[in-house]
Amino acid sequence: MIEIKDLYKAFGRQKVLNGANLTIPDREVVTIMGKSGCGKSVLIKHIIGLLSPDKGSVVIDGVDITTLDVSELDRIRKKLGVLFQGGALFDSMTVDENVAFQLNEKTKLGKGEINDRVMQALEDVGLKDMGKKYPAELSGGMKKRAGLARALIAEPAIVLFDEPTTGLDPIISRSIHRLISTTHEKYRYTAVVISHEVPGIFEISDKVAMLYNGIIEEYGTPEEIVNSSNPVIKQFITGSLEGPIESLS
Amino acid sequence: MENILRILGRWGLSVLRRMGNKFIFLIKALYMIFKPPFKTRLLLRQIRFLGNKSLLVILLTGAFTGMVLALQLFYILRKFGSVGLLGPGIALSLIRELGPVLCALMITGRAGSALTAEIGMMRISEQIDALTAMALNPVRYLIVPNIVGAIIVFPLLTSIFDIVGIYGGYLVGVKILGINAGTYFSLMKDYVDMKDIMIGLYKSISFGIIVSWICCYKGFYTGYGAEGVSKSTTEAVVTSSILILIWDYSLGSFFI
Numbered sequence: 001m002i003e004i005k006d007l008y009k010a011f012g013r014q015k016v017l018n019g020a021n022l023t024i025p026d027r028e029v030v031t032i033m034g035k036s037g038c039g040k041s042v043l044i045k046h047i048i049g050l051l052s053p054d055k056g057s058v059v060i061d062g063v064d065i066t067t068l069d070v071s072e073l074d075r076i077r078k079k080l081g082v083l084f085q086g087g088a089l090f091d092s093m094t095v096d097e098n099v100a101f102q103l104n105e106k107t108k109l110g111k112g113e114i115n116d117r118v119m120q121a122l123e124d125v126g127l128k129d130m131g132k133k134y135p136a137e138l139s140g141g142m143k144k145r146a147g148l149a150r151a152l153i154a155e156p157a158i159v160l161f162d163e164p165t166t167g168l169d170p171i172i173s174r175s176i177h178r179l180i181s182t183t184h185e186k187y188r189y190t191a192v193v194i195s196h197e198v199p200g201i202f203e204i205s206d207k208v209a210m211l212y213n214g215i216i217e218e219y220g221t222p223e224e225i226v227n228s229s230n231p232v233i234k235q236f237i238t239g240s241l242e243g244p245i246e247s248l249s
Numbered sequence: 250m251e252n253i254l255r256i257l258g259r260w261g262l263s264v265l266r267r268m269g270n271k272f273i274f275l276i277k278a279l280y281m282i283f284k285p286p287f288k289t290r291l292l293l294r295q296i297r298f299l300g301n302k303s304l305l306v307i308l309l310t311g312a313f314t315g316m317v318l319a320l321q322l323f324y325i326l327r328k329f330g331s332v333g334l335l336g337p338g339i340a341l342s343l344i345r346e347l348g349p350v351l352c353a354l355m356i357t358g359r360a361g362s363a364l365t366a367e368i369g370m371m372r373i374s375e376q377i378d379a380l381t382a383m384a385l386n387p388v389r390y391l392i393v394p395n396i397v398g399a400i401i402v403f404p405l406l407t408s409i410f411d412i413v414g415i416y417g418g419y420l421v422g423v424k425i426l427g428i429n430a431g432t433y434f435s436l437m438k439d440y441v442d443m444k445d446i447m448i449g450l451y452k453s454i455s456f457g458i459i460v461s462w463i464c465c466y467k468g469f470y471t472g473y474g475a476e477g478v479s480k481s482t483t484e485a486v487v488t489s490s491i492l493i494l495i496w497d498y499s500l501g502s503f504f505i
Contacts, residue, residue, distance in 0.1 A: 045378075048378075048381075077384035082379065086374055088374060090371075090376055090379075091371075091376070092294075102385075106385075
């Protein structure tokens, strides 16, 4: 279980998180949505331990990670898999090498077994024949799929998806959502998805949280969110320019 | 007056903080050098990146430095009637000073800037965050191979620079200006000793550490976007070049 308790984070004078609270149950898919720049990625980086809060705590399986040193934090990170927004594939390695990287560095598995697992992971994400390509040769959707294969290969207990479909066309976005759903069913990980792809993301989520003004404005099942009378939620879901959320106009 | 002091104080503290961050970065990297596991394949890759790709520019710079040195030294030595000392003059200038410094400056421009840009791009595309998220230390993977690679490559390239420079000086001094070939090399043997070679070696190793440290640091902590990477690359080259010259003077005054 992941518990975010009263999290505060500011960058200079800009307050990003203002006492965010969220509980993510085991093995569920929880989507955190919010307008661009509201702090969703900042929140997810606290879970990974890439950022330290000004105040508050992040508790993973009963351990407050904000109090840990680097080696203790690394032990928690071994439970995590992360799909970064652009895939974050290593440019100097092929797709095969990227996906195999964690197994090569962190396990004593033989080359044959690693190859088998890489092939399986690439097949799961529909990139069976792309192993020898470099990231620069892949489309945006392929990079995300390769990043997903890399995130899942070590069979992590928790997988974090930072805007997995941003910049992709609707068909590929739907494919990525389906991939998250099928791999979640197969591996039964806890999934935290950062997205503003409404309503597509509701199809795969067990719960949805709306981040607004640095706090979790509302948290519930997709049905509860869709039927919410909260004007912030209503405006975000409908994409209306009128309402409490500031637009560009 | 109070405002001026406040501004000066804030600036001074900011400079100290930035210097402190750079030194902590260097110390972490140096500590990792001796802590297993060692990434030999990455080290070999970085030796190729730093060394092989800089070879041509070192050959060209070394040759022309030797040639120019021969012309200028000949002009000066002729005034004192000592043109016979051209060989040792060129050799000592290259081995003790010009070889390590010019080689370091060339590698900074050729490979150091590319190193900063590569690590900077990794930072802005979240590849460094990906390494951290995998519970792998990015300093071990990105910084250590570059520092160790530079410690190996800089003295090797400096030696090549010196040899090519001495030969360039030979071409101008002997073939064009008419110095006796035997005099050129035999007096070199008499005047150049092991101490001079070791001074050149210490300088090249320390310049290697400085360049790899600064270029890696600037890339690792780059600002966002293409502008951030561009700014970091420029700062890396300028800062490395200035530190090379300052450290060169410090070492030179120590060894004199």
